[in-house]
Amino acid sequence: MDFVTQLLIAAISAGTPLLLATLGGILNERAGIIQLGAEGLMLMGAVTTCVVFLRTGNLGVALLATLGVTALLGLIHAFLSITLRANQTMSGLAMTLFGSGLSAYLGKSISGNPLPSSLPRLDLSFLKPIPVIGDIFGNLDVLTWFSIVLVVVLHLLIHRTSWGLHLRAVGDSPATADVMGVHVRLIRYGYVTVGAMLIGLGGADMVLTVAPTWNEGLTGGRGWIAVGLVIFARWNPVRALLCAYFFGALDSLGFRMQLLGSAIPPYFLKMIPYIVTILVLMYLGYRNRNKPSGTPESLGVPYVREQRF
Amino acid sequence: MQEYSVEMRGIVKRFGSVTASDQVDFSANAGEIHALLGENGAGKSTVMSMLSGVYRADEGEILIHGKPAKIRSPKDAAMLGVGMVFQNFRLVQTLTAAENIVLGEKSSFWRGRNWIKSKHKEIEELAERFGLKFPVDRPIWQLSVGEQQRVEIVKTLYRGADIIILDEPTSVLTPGEVEGLFSTLRRMKQEGKTVIMTTHKMKEVMASSDRISVMRKGKMIATLVTKDTDERELARLMVGREVVIERQEREATEGEELLAVKNLSVDADHGRKALDGLSLTVCKGEIVGVAGVAGNGQKELAEVLTGLRTWRTGEIVFDGAPVKTASVRGAIDSGISHVPENRMKSGLAGKLGSVDNLLFKSYRSEEHSKFGFLKAAKNRSWSEELVRKFDVKTPELDTPVQHLSGGNQQKLLFAREVTHQPKLMVAVHPTQGLDVGATAGVHELLMELRASGSGVLLISEDLDELLQLSDRILVIYNGAIIGEETHETADRESIGLMMAGIRSREESLV
Numbered sequence: 175m176d177f178v179t180q181l182l183i184a185a186i187s188a189g190t191p192l193l194l195a196t197l198g199g200i201l202n203e204r205a206g207i208i209q210l211g212a213e214g215l216m217l218m219g220a221v222t223t224c225v226v227f228l229r230t231g232n233l234g235v236a237l238l239a240t241l242g243v244t245a246l247l248g249l250i251h252a253f254l255s256i257t258l259r260a261n262q263t264m265s266g267l268a269m270t271l272f273g274s275g276l277s278a279y280l281g282k283s284i285s286g287n288p289l290p291s292s293l294p295r296l297d298l299s300f301l302k303p304i305p306v307i308g309d310i311f312g313n314l315d316v317l318t319w320f321s322i323v324l325v326v327v328l329h330l331l332i333h334r335t336s337w338g339l340h341l342r343a344v345g346d347s348p349a350t351a352d353v354m355g356v357h358v359r360l361i362r363y364g365y366v367t368v369g370a371m372l373i374g375l376g377g378a379d380m381v382l383t384v385a386p387t388w389n390e391g392l393t394g395g396r397g398w399i400a401v402g403l404v405i406f407a408r409w410n411p412v413r414a415l416l417c418a419y420f421f422g423a424l425d426s427l428g429f430r431m432q433l434l435g436s437a438i439p440p441y442f443l444k445m446i447p448y449i450v451t452i453l454v455l456m457y458l459g460y461r462n463r464n465k466p467s468g469t470p471e472s473l474g475v476p477y478v479r480e481q482r483f
Numbered sequence: 484m485q486e487y488s489v490e491m492r493g494i495v496k497r498f499g500s501v502t503a504s505d506q507v508d509f510s511a512n513a514g515e516i517h518a519l520l521g522e523n524g525a526g527k528s529t530v531m532s533m534l535s536g537v538y539r540a541d542e543g544e545i546l547i548h549g550k551p552a553k554i555r556s557p558k559d560a561a562m563l564g565v566g567m568v569f570q571n572f573r574l575v576q577t578l579t580a581a582e583n584i585v586l587g588e589k590s591s592f593w594r595g596r597n598w599i600k601s602k603h604k605e606i607e608e609l610a611e612r613f614g615l616k617f618p619v620d621r622p623i624w625q626l627s628v629g630e631q632q633r634v635e636i637v638k639t640l641y642r643g644a645d646i647i648i649l650d651e652p653t654s655v656l657t658p659g660e661v662e663g664l665f666s667t668l669r670r671m672k673q674e675g676k677t678v679i680m681t682t683h684k685m686k687e688v689m690a691s692s693d694r695i696s697v698m699r700k701g702k703m704i705a706t707l708v709t710k711d712t713d714e715r716e717l718a719r720l721m722v723g724r725e726v727v728i729e730r731q732e733r734e735a736t737e738g739e740e741l742l743a744v745k746n747l748s749v750d751a752d753h754g755r756k757a758l759d760g761l762s763l764t765v766c767k768g769e770i771v772g773v774a775g776v777a778g779n780g781q782k783e784l785a786e787v788l789t790g791l792r793t794w795r796t797g798e799i800v801f802d803g804a805p806v807k808t809a810s811v812r813g814a815i816d817s818g819i820s821h822v823p824e825n826r827m828k829s830g831l832a833g834k835l836g837s838v839d840n841l842l843f844k845s846y847r848s849e850e851h852s853k854f855g856f857l858k859a860a861k862n863r864s865w866s867e868e869l870v871r872k873f874d875v876k877t878p879e880l881d882t883p884v885q886h887l888s889g890g891n892q893q894k895l896l897f898a899r900e901v902t903h904q905p906k907l908m909v910a911v912h913p914t915q916g917l918d919v920g921a922t923a924g925v926h927e928l929l930m931e932l933r934a935s936g937s938g939v940l941l942i943s944e945d946l947d948e949l950l951q952l953s954d955r956i957l958v959i960y961n962g963a964i965i966g967e968e969t970h971e972t973a974d975r976e977s978i979g980l981m982m983a984g985i986r987s988r989e990e991s992l993v
Contacts, residue, residue, distance in 0.1 A: 334594050343575045343586050350573040353537070353557040354587030471576065479537075479556075 179309050181423055181430070186310065189422025190318045191216070191380035191393075195400035196407060196414040197324060198372030204332070204409055205365035206345040206472045207255050210266025211247070212373050213397025214273020219244050219377030221277040224388040228284050233291065240378045241371045247273070248370025252363045259476035270397065278390045288387050293317055293379075317379045324372075328411040341365065345470030348477035358477055376400065399447075406455065408468035424450050486549045488513040488677045489534065489565075489646055494543035496529055503529040505701040507543070511677050511694075513645070516668055518688040518709075519681040520721055521698035522918045527681040528570065530698070531648045534679075535567035536560035547646070566639025567648040572631050574623045580634045581606055581619040584641050610637045613667050628655045628777055636667065646677040653687050657776045658946075658979030665691045683721070685714045697721055722919055738767030741938040742788075742907055747797035749783045749962075757783035758794070759962035765907065765938040770929060772953030773942045773964075774978050780962035781942045782824060785911045788940070789821040790814035802906055815844055818906035822896055822913050824942075826889075830896045833885030837877055838866040840884055841899050873898040874924075890921025897928050908932055911942045926952060946975055960984045 195212050202209035222243045227236035247269060254265040293315035301308040332338040340361055343351040348358045380393060399421060407413035428443035436443065487510040496504040504526045511517040521527045532538045534545065536557040545552050547563045554560050560567075574583050581603055591598060603619045610616060615637055617630040626634070632652065639647050649668075653661045668678050668691060682688060688695055689709060696706045697720040704720050742765040751757035758780045765771045775781055786792035787799070790811040799806040801817060814821075823829040831840050842862060846852055851862055866880055875894045877887055884892055893913065900908065910929065914922040929939055929952060943949050949956050956973050958966040958981035966981040968974075 336588065336590075336592050336594060339578070339582055339586060339594070342578060346577050347573070347575045350575050350583075351586065353567075353573045355558040355561060356587050 179306055181427065182306075182310055184426035184430070185419045185423035186314070186318060187383055187422070188425045189419040190321050191376040191384065192396060192400055192403060192421055193321045193325070193376075193415055193418035194317075194379055195373045195376035195397060196403040196418055197321070197328060197411055198369040198374075198376065199400055199404035200369075200407070200409050200411060200414060201328070201341075201365045201372065202369035203404055203473055204341050204345045204470055205362045205369075206348060206470050206475065206477070207252070207362060207366050208262040208266060208474045209251070209366075209369060209373070209404075210263060210401060211251055211269025211273065211370075211397075212400045213393060213395065214270035214277075215244050215247055215370055215373040216273075216377030216380065216393045216397045216400075217277035217391070218247060218273045219374030220381040220392050221281045221377075221388060222374070223378040223381055224284055224287075224289065225280060227289055228287060231290055233293070237375070237378060240374050244370045244374025244377075245367050247374075248367040249363070251370065252366040255476065256359055256362050256366070259478070262474050262476075274391065281388045281390060284388055285390065286387055289382065292386060293382050315383065317375070317382070321379075322415070325411045325415045332411070342470075346472060348472055349479075352477070352479060362477075373397070373400070402451065405469075406451075406458075409470065410468070421447055421451065487511060487546070488548055489679070490546040490549075491530070491534065492544050492546070494530060494533060494545070495541045496533060496538060497541055502701050504533070504540075507698070507701075507703045509696055509703060510706075511646075511679050513677050514672055514675050515693040516672050516678045516680065516691055518692035518695045519679060519698065520683065520685070520688055520695055520717060521681070522683055522721060525683075525698040525721075526701040527698050528650050529701075531567065531650055531679065531681055534560070534646075535565055535648055537567075561642055561644070564643060564645045565648070566642055566644030566646070568632065568635040568639060568650065568652060570650040570654065572635050574631060574634060576624040577622055579620050579622050580617055580626065580630075583623060583634060584619075584638045587642075606637060606641065609640055613637075613640065613670050614663065615667055629657070629660045632656070632664075640671075645675070647671060647679070649678070649680045651682055652680060653682060653684060655777065655944075657982045658975065659983045661687065685717050685721075688717065689714060738769055738936065738938075741765050741767045741769075741802060742940070743798075743800040744788075745798040745800075747784075747787065747794055747799065749780070749787055749792060749794045751783060757962055758787070760797075761959070761963050763957055763964055765940055767906075767938055768933055768936045769954045770933050770939040770941055770952050772949035772956040773940065773959050774946060774949050774956055774982055775944070775959035776982055777944060779959050781911065781959060783962075784959070785821070785823070785909050785940075785942055788814070788907075788909050789819055818904075820844075820900035820903070820905035820908050822893075822900055822908070822910040824911040824915075826892055826896055827885065831884050831892060834883050836879075836881035837870055837875065837884060837895060838863055838880055840895060841866045841869055841902075844899060845903060869898045869902060870895070889916045890918060890924070893917060893921065893925060897925065901928060901932065904935070905932075905937055908937060908939045909942070910939060912944065913941070914943075914945065914948060922948075946978060949973075949978075950975070958982055 195216055199209050199212060219240045222240045223236045226239040227233060230236065251265055251269055254260040255262040295313050295315045296319055298312050301312045332341060340351065340356045343356060344358050344361050352358050377393060380396065381388060385392060403414060403417045403421065407417045424447035428446045431438070432440050432443050489511045491507065491509040494504050494507040495502070507526070507530055509530060519527045519531065529538065533540045534554065536554045536559050539555060545554055547565070552563055554563065575586070578586070581599070584606055585602055606619050610633070615633040617626060617633045623631060623634065632655065652664060656664060668680070671678050680692065692709050694706060694708055695712065695717065697704045697717065699721060744764070745762050747758050747761045748756065749758040761780065761784065763771065773781060773784070783792060787794050787809065790809045790813055793809045801819070827833055842851060846857060851858060863880065870877065870880065873894045875891050875898065877891060884895060887895070913929070914925050917925065929941065932939055941949065941952060950973055954970050956968045956978060957964045958978060960981065961984070965984070968978060
């Protein structure tokens, strides 16, 4: 396997948690609710997976528990920002701080304990003879495949179904959607909850594949990266996949250069993803300066029906 | 007794301490065009919003086809066959016309290419039946305002409405488009639909409706049969007193040239050309009107002149000196004042009080501040005086200006813009949303500015206003001036044609 293939494999591996979290964020924000709680949700997802996995020894139960816990947190965010019309930025930040603190507390007793097993992998050995493709896709784990399939499903859902039409309408103009008989609050609740679950799953994937043991603050800011990637990908699932893998590649590139004994200090190597992100953002901002940004128009604006204009 | 398709009895709606609708009775028949006439703020839209489920009535009952109806949401209204075309359209800008029309439809989860194609066809056929035309597959933000309205109308028809309410439908249309709308309404009437239209324009009411209900200050004043009444009677009912609309007579002036714009080209926000080789002049003591349908470059023209937007090519000479770069500060300092299109967006800071809003353009001067500190007491008395002089009705000087009525907001804005004796006033839709009294006040202020030797560039969609005030009327179309009429030669018809892009009467016959 050459260097590029290895890098691609590492990119997918490091990019999958980001991809899951970004997809979750896209669903949240397409429905018009800002999601800044990703970091906290990822940590909660990771710690729940670890605790339940170590207790029961059953990965399936662990993942179900993760979905349950993050769905609950998503519902809290939904209740605050949709029903109580609280400030969505504050609610999201609170979620992040709360998640960081609580996950540290819950994980204290199991910190450093290795998990019994990693994610099962799908052995597609018939792909093996194909160069590069076979190496990359021949032996991916189930969550990675799930995230790739999810990209396709969400793309079709958003652009090819009635649900997607309702989702886009609710995020862009809830008043219009309401007049047309679309249930704005129900849809927002639904997508905020499902979005939180996907972000939590991102945290679970992180702990299962990247660092197979719980450590406090394990995500190391990847929740925030996901928040950025949502915007980077302009709320589009397919672009989210490219962006997440791109970032994953940069992430592992720094790590690899460190292993190769590069003369550059490791702190600078760790900065690479962030610096490149800034550069790419600048370039894209310049190139797309005359295009609509793709931001859901009512992002962050609570919807009240009876309002005088 | 004849059964009405819509009957509203004793409808009351309060917003806080304001009673927007006070014991209103209203009824309409199937197969008629019923106009609901009244000034801005008379309560027409409120009453219609209750019929379409946007607001809930505090008291009163609504009967649809003779049966008592509980309309608690737009969904309930749609179930009863009531559809409303709102003044500010309820369309999702990023979705296509067809997607907007089928929005809310629950059937068919999967929507592949075939489904979309068949829907496009269905919508086009429906639109054609009522004489409407628009591109079904383009996103709304790319459509003109007239096209967007047609999408809204087809949307209500598609949803099977037989009671169709149009809220101020003509306010955004060219005279030609208005004719098209009326013929669509007549086709609806022939198909037995109930058409209700709110408006404050008497001419249009006379031209299109079968019956007219007049509202004033939240009360229903009268319901008349159109052919038995006339504009004079309607005006009296609407305003509560006789109003005479006529041209403001004036002495001709021979002022020297104040502003000269040559071959100005400007890019719009999305890279499209907003102004394309536009030239115009404004002299001292002259009101130059710019007529045109919204979106033909008026906004960009005003922004360039007030320093908000840079231009690509062309020359601007103001007061004898060429303007080199766009600068708001430069524009203010050289004596250009600006009444923007949307007073609450770029004219006033809604949450601040009158004093702060009045200070925005002059706080730097010696008179109002020293070493960067505002002279609080002096500014307060100065503001008090302005508020009194311009007759701004505000509970207190510190009341957030967003709580003032539209007319008082506009007076406050004018107070700020006029008090420093501007050389040029760029006024964009200065009377939009104002009632007859406030409009007359604004017109008077503009005429006073003219008399004092200032130039006025008046950008408006209201032809009557332009005809009343302007010394010259220019018509803007696709970013260029395509015609000019003087105060004496201007008439509605020729300007209306030019607004639609037709240069002269001869051309329109070809």
